[in-house]
Amino acid sequence: MTRFAFDIHATDGKARTGTIRMMRGEIRTPAFMPVGTAATVKAMKMEDVRASGADIILGNTYHLMLRPGAERVARLGGLHKFGGWDRPILTDSGGYQVMSLSELRKITEEGVTFASHLDGSRHLLSPERSMEIQRLLGSDIVMCFDECPRADLPRAVIARSMEMSMRWARRSREAFDAGEEHASRAALFGIQQGALDEGLRKASADALIEIGFDGYAIGGLAVGEGQEAMFATLDFAPQQLPADRPRYLMGVGKPDDLVGAVERGVDMFDCVLPTRSGRNGQAFTWNGPLNLRNARHAEDTGPLDERCPCPTCRKYSRAYLHHLHKAGEMLGAMLLTEHNLWFYQQLMAGMRAAIAEGRFAAFAADFRRDYCAGR
């Protein structure tokens, strides 16, 4: 069995399509990873996540270390068995969530001490502890522990943070490799930082390449900088990373973000948007997003999206989904989440096919015309 291999089947401009092969299964790229924060993709059964087309899901180290706890998950047989997903799982390092969710943080060269947002208990996250947690969870793709600063901080602050993240990346690599049994089955990805600055991004990429990773993530984007600034950064950042390794843009994004990022050479994505929006009454369609709470849907007998083959669109009307969301019924969240995950996976499948057939530019133009017209 292959621990980790990435084969690029076709390129079209900067866009690439390929397959990552791992022991727990193959990942078709460009890939979208649904977010399964607390060992569940919210409002979804795992078999339905798979049926939507997902090859891999993401788990959040920060949430899982606090509840139910990494050692507990390990005693229960690992995250795959616990949550009922037997294909690859990527876990983040906790570096981003500890900054956005925890309280009373203190950052030193050693790592981050913080208080749990659940019960105030004190915890440490460091490169070594993050690798240990991800090993206890049984992660297939482990992410380096990094700091993710706001993109609008002064360049010197961004630079110092990036440099520390690169030292943490080396410690992550060493700690990961020390867990020999797990390291023989799992992959480790480095995370490029440097915010919007081309020079810092280049320095970060070079530092990561020097250490050597199975794949390379682009961190520190989708933190409020806006699509234009994100795309401007993606005009150079992916090309600074090795062409023969998967490139993963963390925490992105909206459907049009995904198209623009694939166009710029990105291979992997994760985002809470399809699941969170599903719970909030927002549906993604080929003609743009829809708010199902809007009264104009109250007597609309049509499906969410005429082109969508998902179980929700095959069976239910917009009127019914409107009713469920107005009434606060859980089924509204369930059905809309399922549709949104199908939509995201169909978008990825559409991009993969377009790249393979050398018509990505036309696909992207058609997508933008229809999607943005409805927005």
Add this chain to the structure above:
Amino acid sequence: MTRFAFDIHATDGKARTGTIRMMRGEIRTPAFMPVGTAATVKAMKMEDVRASGADIILGNTYHLMLRPGAERVARLGGLHKFGGWDRPILTDSGGYQVMSLSELRKITEEGVTFASHLDGSRHLLSPERSMEIQRLLGSDIVMCFDECPRADLPRAVIARSMEMSMRWARRSREAFDAGEEHASRAALFGIQQGALDEGLRKASADALIEIGFDGYAIGGLAVGEGQEAMFATLDFAPQQLPADRPRYLMGVGKPDDLVGAVERGVDMFDCVLPTRSGRNGQAFTWNGPLNLRNARHAEDTGPLDERCPCPTCRKYSRAYLHHLHKAGEMLGAMLLTEHNLWFYQQLMAGMRAAIAEGRFAAFAADFRRDYCAGR
């Protein structure tokens, strides 16, 4: 196609097992009807409700008339199409919910005027309007409009209320029959009242039989009187109703309530308990109820119930369900609701098989030994 037929295949003591045949499908009795209040069985997909073994579900007239509205459901093609359930649906009359949920009620011989608990809007429910709403919804089994008083009121109050309900039953029958097209496809059930009083129950039964119905419900129980008083009433009430017609005990109940009521000759049940409990972390098992929030389940790798073939028990541990309920994850409600509906349907299937094989007393004794031992 048969509009409505009830065949009793076997009896064992007072217990009976049979089949109700209707245009939209067969209902195996004794039957448990999951409650689909607002055109959804909460936290469940309809295909999974069916997979649990349900032949029929219940819809609530009171809720549906207020949101999305009966006329709107009719414009959208009826309740079956709207909610995605193509088998029989029984709708209650709204008589019970209007008393328990609405505000500013005024009861007269004509009916009940009330203010919606959703927006304060004024509405009337009468025998005629209830029949009209149930027709607009496209109900398969329509319930007479009745008043359901508290069982602890003075006998004279209970008697006057019952007598009005019997006049309302006649008006319900006439209004139902006037909707000729719908009446050619649907069935109408009368509702016996009279609280715990044998004489009033007999008078109510006789009044209903005089009018004539497809089936007969026992109303006014499970309103806080306790299992002992309910069973004492069920010692006589079912036998006052025609032996060749289905008997439906409304709003019941706990698993041991169902066994005791079947033992006393009841054929049909509905209750929110399996669904509501599922959302609240309570699971029903052959060894009694379990509270999944309890810390003792935190590292229990076993299933909810070793004997249960449901998707939840086949795939997930108590530890995972504990985690989901502690974390407030929607999947916890989904998986526990599904298990509870399977458990209820398996209990009904077990009772049907035991009656058919003439071993109901042994089944009931075994059930009580295991279920009550774990309680």
